[in-house]
Amino acid sequence: MAPSKKKHACSQPCVIPGGFTELPLQFSSDSSAQHRLYVKEHRVRAERSSHRPLDRTLFVLNVPPYCSEGVVKELFSQFGSVQSVELRDHPGSSQESGPKLSKVFKPAAKQGFKVGYVVFQDSSSLKEAKSHPHDEPLVVCTEQRPVRTGVQKWIQQYQQSFIQPDTLQQMVDSFMVEYDKRKEEVAERQRKEAEQQEEEDEGWVKVTRGPKGTKARPHSEAANKRALQKEIKKKKRKELMNFYTWQHRNTQKEHIAELRKKFEEDKQRIALLRAQRKFRPY
The missing domain is CATH 3.30.70.330 (RRM (RNA recognition motif) domain)
Structure with a gap:
């Protein structure tokens, strides 16, 4: 047992x-x-x-x-x-x-x-x-x-290393087709990112309808950071616009004051010329 x-x-x-x-x-x-x-x-x-x-x-x-x-x-x-x-x-x-x-x-x-x-x-x-x-x-x-092992394995690997030109051409063609497809996808993605960035710079937000049945994504730290940066950029742009408005208004005030000064000088000059006139017909 x-x-x-x-x-x-x-x-x-x-x-x-x-x-x-x-x-x-x-x-x-x-x-x-x-x-x-x-x-x-x-x-x-x-x-x-x-x-x-x-x-x-x-x-x-x-x-x-x-x-x-x-x-x-x-x-x-x-x-x-x-x-x-x-x-x-x-x-x-x-x-x-x-x-x-x-x-x-x-x-x-x-x-x-x-x-x-x-x-x-x-x-x-x-x-x-x-x-x-x-x-x-x-x-x-x-x-x-x-x-196979040893020398027989090396001979087998050497014989398998030779590839027919037609087979190699098919491999190259398929690889290039896949490469062109990936390149187009990358270009399309970059174009969409550029459009989105341009819309964000202009202050417009493009709203589109997502696929049916999709759920809203939770607010992540990265999303909150991007929203905060957008608000800061919008605030700076608003301050810059207000600064230009104030500068334009200030320039207008200075121009009006200069015109008034020239008007007063012209009035004094006319009064002086009238006082210096020697010919008095009556």
Whole structure:
């Protein structure tokens, strides 16, 4: 009875501190050395991405260099249908800024251990992968799925590096179409921002009807700051207009006073000329 209990204990999954489950990995069936993968359910609440659903994504650590995305997909397909596999040098968000580049235009991938995100079609597949027995290693290279290493891998990579001119032209054309589309979107956004800024400078506010069912946004600190700056700018503009009005009114007063002064001087000059007249006809 003792051996059966020991065998039953070894068939249980191995869970290490941190919530990771240890999965043994073996390159081939006749290989004596084993590798360890550490898997855990992906639970990053801050990442709101549809590419990595929280209930169907498995986070994998310590992926060896000879395991490509296709190999990882085949390894985890025994637990259920795999939707997608993503291998990265470091854990991070799946959102990439800029246009999506083809593998031809991307820099060469770093050779080394990677982290992976395996997305299953069903959440039960994720639970089955986490409950995989510790004494049943995952085999990488089989007769149905041969994996090349060493010189054979280098030769295969060298042969795959050559691309047909037609295929390359299609990649370039699709990239340029996407680039032009993004450029037009940026230009349209800049034009709208310029119009909005011009309306704010003139003191006009453009009111438009939003989409049906949208809720009003709460006042944030940034929105309050922008409103305060707008009020300060409007107050300064009003003070400047009042200053110009006062200056114009003051100039008019000075002009009237100068005209009155000249009128009085002319009256005195006329009176003096009349007093100095020598010819008196009567």
